[in-house]
Amino acid sequence: MTKMMRTSRRNFLRGAGVALALPWLESLPVLAQDGKPVISNKPPIRFAHVFFSNGVEPIHWWAKGSGAAMEFGKAAEPLKPISEDIVFLRGLYHQKAFTSTSPHLGRMNLLSGAPVSLDPKEIRVGTSFDQILAQRIGNRTAVPSLVLGIEPNELRLEDGLSMIYGSNISWVSPTKPATKEIYPSRTFDQLVGDGKGRQLDRSILDAVLAEAHSLQPKVSTSDRRKLDEYLESIRDIEKRIDHAAKEERLEGWRPTLKQPNLARPGEQLPQNIPEHMKLMLDLVVLAFQMDKTRLATLMLNNDLSQMNFRFLEGVRGALHLDLTHNGKAPEFEAMYLKTNQYHVQQFTYLVQRLKAIDEGGTSLLDNSLLMFASSLFDGDAHSADHLPIVLAGKAGGALQTGRILDYLDKGNENRRACSLYLSLMDMMGVQLDRFGDADKRLANL
Numbered sequence: 001m002t003k004m005m006r007t008s009r010r011n012f013l014r015g016a017g018v019a020l021a022l023p024w025l026e027s028l029p030v031l032a033q034d035g036k037p038v039i040s041n042k043p044p045i046r047f048a049h050v051f052f053s054n055g056v057e058p059i060h061w062w063a064k065g066s067g068a069a070m071e072f073g074k075a076a077e078p079l080k081p082i083s084e085d086i087v088f089l090r091g092l093y094h095q096k097a098f099t100s101t102s103p104h105l106g107r108m109n110l111l112s113g114a115p116v117s118l119d120p121k122e123i124r125v126g127t128s129f130d131q132i133l134a135q136r137i138g139n140r141t142a143v144p145s146l147v148l149g150i151e152p153n154e155l156r157l158e159d160g161l162s163m164i165y166g167s168n169i170s171w172v173s174p175t176k177p178a179t180k181e182i183y184p185s186r187t188f189d190q191l192v193g194d195g196k197g198r199q200l201d202r203s204i205l206d207a208v209l210a211e212a213h214s215l216q217p218k219v220s221t222s223d224r225r226k227l228d229e230y231l232e233s234i235r236d237i238e239k240r241i242d243h244a245a246k247e248e249r250l251e252g253w254r255p256t257l258k259q260p261n262l263a264r265p266g267e268q269l270p271q272n273i274p275e276h277m278k279l280m281l282d283l284v285v286l287a288f289q290m291d292k293t294r295l296a297t298l299m300l301n302n303d304l305s306q307m308n309f310r311f312l313e314g315v316r317g318a319l320h321l322d323l324t325h326n327g328k329a330p331e332f333e334a335m336y337l338k339t340n341q342y343h344v345q346q347f348t349y350l351v352q353r354l355k356a357i358d359e360g361g362t363s364l365l366d367n368s369l370l371m372f373a374s375s376l377f378d379g380d381a382h383s384a385d386h387l388p389i390v391l392a393g394k395a396g397g398a399l400q401t402g403r404i405l406d407y408l409d410k411g412n413e414n415r416r417a418c419s420l421y422l423s424l425m426d427m428m429g430v431q432l433d434r435f436g437d438a439d440k441r442l443a444n445l
Helices: 074-085 129-140 184-192 204-218 221-246 273-290 330-355 417-427
Strands: 012-015 018-021 046-051 086-090 146-149 171-173 295-299 368-373 389-392 403-406
Touching (some): 046 129, 046 273, 046 330, 074 330, 074 389, 129 171, 129 295, 129 417, 146 184, 204 221, 221 273, 273 295, 273 330, 330 389, 368 417
Parallel strands (some): 046 295, 046 368, 086 403, 146 295
Antiparallel strands (some): 012 018, 086 389, 368 389
16 A cells, blocks of 8 residues: 555556546645655546537527627527537538548548548548547557447448448548447456456445545645545446346337347446436446546447437437438428437536646646547538537647637638647647648648
8 A cells, every 4th residue: 555655646456456546636746756745736638529420500590799608509508508618610520521522431530530431342541530639649548549339330331332431430441430439338348357358246435445534644634625526426326237238128129139149248238328328428438537538439320320309399200310411301400400419418518527636736637638529510411611619628728718719701721620630739739841732730720
């Protein structure tokens, strides 16, 4: 325990072969590896991208004003509670997506800006900038980057192209997507277990409880409260994973067999979409709070999604793809709008969760950089002439929020989304001369 205490704010609780990283505790000294105090004690900057498919209902996606007085169109209305914490971007686009002849999968270069190969024999799209970050700074944490999703990878073809494009937003190389995890239990194991699929047949907290009690008298009152809340949040996620795995509901397509005719293999995928999404968002928060990773991506659904949104009041029958691809019929427009609002609500939830976590005078949100975006603007028209993008968090003071930045009339050279990515990577401490189709930072960010 004495040796463990010398690791300062990067403390770990250890038990049963599991190392559980603690949250930022300001009352503990900051020590270097040689045990000597270091000057900087600022929390690290985290980056997360939340992806939603099939774009927005254009007439309802707008914002005006600034700060708390910002106003939004109906699709973006759930951003209102966090208007002071965001930057609403308008007009950015990828030239390679705009000119692609593949209406959907050719646009799935959101985080790279590189061309998507239209040769069915070759899988190729650029390395995504989150994975560039992982290559440069991922070695600072146990998990270089957390790549999450709700829907599994699809192996079918769409317009002659592999749906591997539509199933992945994060690419470790131009030809290889990052491994996407859709199981909350396995994500949880990776964060608080040994990273090797440790079974949750015994609570991890039970294994480290004694050390937690030993640590509590050594920290301040505020840090003890923070530690208690942190351990409780882990316990809550454990319970919810257990509950979700036992649910028999299945959103969307229903198989002819209601109950499996094989023995249950273990921690199953949650079959309730809202619960699944919330769990994954909470796990991103947990990962950042633990400093197990500083980079995360979450696909709320795949491109050409088969997800059924009938869990939303007033949304009937149709899959998400159908809701977004039926022209401007009033019935479908209203349901499309509801799915937009639901996606925005998930991002707002993440922002509010991070904002509520104190890291010694600043919030976890203050020390984060979040991006919410889709690869299309108008899903029905398959338009990619500009993208719906919202940023949140202050990136440790590098980003001024409560603003709207409109680049639609700035000329194509000043509308490159890759210019935004160069700026975001700068904020994360990674500087490149060029990324994608851009060699300049985004003006006025």
